[in-house]
Amino acid sequence: MKNFKEWIKTIWDFLTNGIWRITDKELTHTKSLLVSLLKVVILAIRGFSNNALQTKAAALTYFSILAFIPALALLLAIASGFGYKSNVTQSLFEYFPGQREILEGGISLSESYLSSMHNGIFIGVGLIFLVYTVFNLISVIERMFNDIWQISKDRTILRKMTDYIAVMVFLPTLLLVSSGISIFISTLLSTLKEMEYVSPLVSFGLNVSPYIITIFIFTCLYIFVPNTKVKFTHAFYAGIVVGLAFQMFQFLYISGQIWVGRYGAIYGQFAAIPLFLLWLNLSWLITLFGAKLAFAGQNYRQFDFEKESKRSSRRFKDFTAVVLATIIVKSFDKGDSLRTLEDLSAESGIPLMLAKNELNRLVDAGLLVETDRSSKDNSIHYMPAIDIHQISIGAVLKRLDELGNENFKLDVNRKFTGQWKSTLTAKEAMYKAANETLLKNL
Numbered sequence: 001m002k003n004f005k006e007w008i009k010t011i012w013d014f015l016t017n018g019i020w021r022i023t024d025k026e027l028t029h030t031k032s033l034l035v036s037l038l039k040v041v042i043l044a045i046r047g048f049s050n051n052a053l054q055t056k057a058a059a060l061t062y063f064s065i066l067a068f069i070p071a072l073a074l075l076l077a078i079a080s081g082f083g084y085k086s087n088v089t090q091s092l093f094e095y096f097p098g099q100r101e102i103l104e105g106g107i108s109l110s111e112s113y114l115s116s117m118h119n120g121i122f123i124g125v126g127l128i129f130l131v132y133t134v135f136n137l138i139s140v141i142e143r144m145f146n147d148i149w150q151i152s153k154d155r156t157i158l159r160k161m162t163d164y165i166a167v168m169v170f171l172p173t174l175l176l177v178s179s180g181i182s183i184f185i186s187t188l189l190s191t192l193k194e195m196e197y198v199s200p201l202v203s204f205g206l207n208v209s210p211y212i213i214t215i216f217i218f219t220c221l222y223i224f225v226p227n228t229k230v231k232f233t234h235a236f237y238a239g240i241v242v243g244l245a246f247q248m249f250q251f252l253y254i255s256g257q258i259w260v261g262r263y264g265a266i267y268g269q270f271a272a273i274p275l276f277l278l279w280l281n282l283s284w285l286i287t288l289f290g291a292k293l294a295f296a297g298q299n300y301r302q303f304d305f306e307k308e309s310k311r312s313s314r315r316f317k318d319f320t321a322v323v324l325a326t327i328i329v330k331s332f333d334k335g336d337s338l339r340t341l342e343d344l345s346a347e348s349g350i351p352l353m354l355a356k357n358e359l360n361r362l363v364d365a366g367l368l369v370e371t372d373r374s375s376k377d378n379s380i381h382y383m384p385a386i387d388i389h390q391i392s393i394g395a396v397l398k399r400l401d402e403l404g405n406e407n408f409k410l411d412v413n414r415k416f417t418g419q420w421k422s423t424l425t426a427k428e429a430m431y432k433a434a435n436e437t438l439l440k441n442l
Helices: 002-016 029-050 053-081 085-095 097-118 123-148 157-191 199-224 232-270 272-303 306-310 314-334 341-348 352-364 393-401 417-434
Strands: 368-370 381-384
Touching: 029 053, 029 272, 053 085, 053 097, 053 123, 053 272, 085 097, 097 272, 123 157, 123 272, 199 232, 199 272, 232 272, 272 352, 306 352, 314 341, 314 352, 314 381, 314 393, 341 352, 352 368, 352 393, 393 417
Parallel strands: none
Antiparallel strands: 368 381
């Protein structure tokens, strides 16, 4: 038992700390792939609790309920404009078979809502509320995804307008295409009944088409919703995992509706509502986990040496800042291409997390500047913010020391004047000695 406990402890230490000290250069290609996959899984599972995905899913459930009728009304209005209202309605029933009762009630309310607007009752206010509610739901989804991707900057108002309108037009189109494919395959299957070799293939295509469409939807969601560059590979892998999980959940949910009778005894005719809320909450939880999986796949290298990066000494942080600033200054002096975070980490050997933190400090200190994301790969590049002939080690250390707030109620003029003046004198002596060494000459 003692050996077993030690073995468990060794495995736990490896999964929580040891694996993050292993770099790709230390392993063969096969082992590197296995370790990378394990890192992605660990990071996704860890993010499930650390990022409070359950709370985010609950918030999205609330906003989805608020936007359910307006979104459905807008969907039906767009479909009616193209003359495909019945097709879209049928597609909704087919795609969400476990929510037929809720959908029927929602469609009935949506039609009443559209009818009242058509007759001119509060048409202006109703239309504004309808569009705003749907826009607000999409905006909340974007903020949740941005939070998972650790992005603080939202889209501009203009981009939100164009992107969100595109989403609202895209969804009815996708439902129509899905319905059309299903009808086409079903018709083809009936005409090819006598061809025993072809019929199973067509039948198989009909059975897997919902999975393909679901994977496609989730892949697009993970690529286009976050306000950052998401690589197709990582979004696609996450889309496969989440798409299959979502379809499995749909199957289990429909199979589990035999328990509705128990809810009926408590809720009566409202029995479908708590089940719908449960389905909605778990669906969002699966969706957010997929977003975390896509983030982990694309950014797991940033978490190498995570604990060490968070606990690194002040001296080592200043050292890494000087190293990064030196690489940027020297490459700028030579006229080389601008460096990205990944370039700088690979060139210096500094872990991505530590490099990212120190680059942010250098930018905040006014020594470096980030380029915009107009580059082809949509990545941030770094360049000097001031004349490189003024960037010495002393200048770097001085700006980093002065970065932040010093407006506190400490008596530096009387009670602590000796400590304050001694600190400033020691710092100034250090800056002066280091001012003669320009980074471009290192």
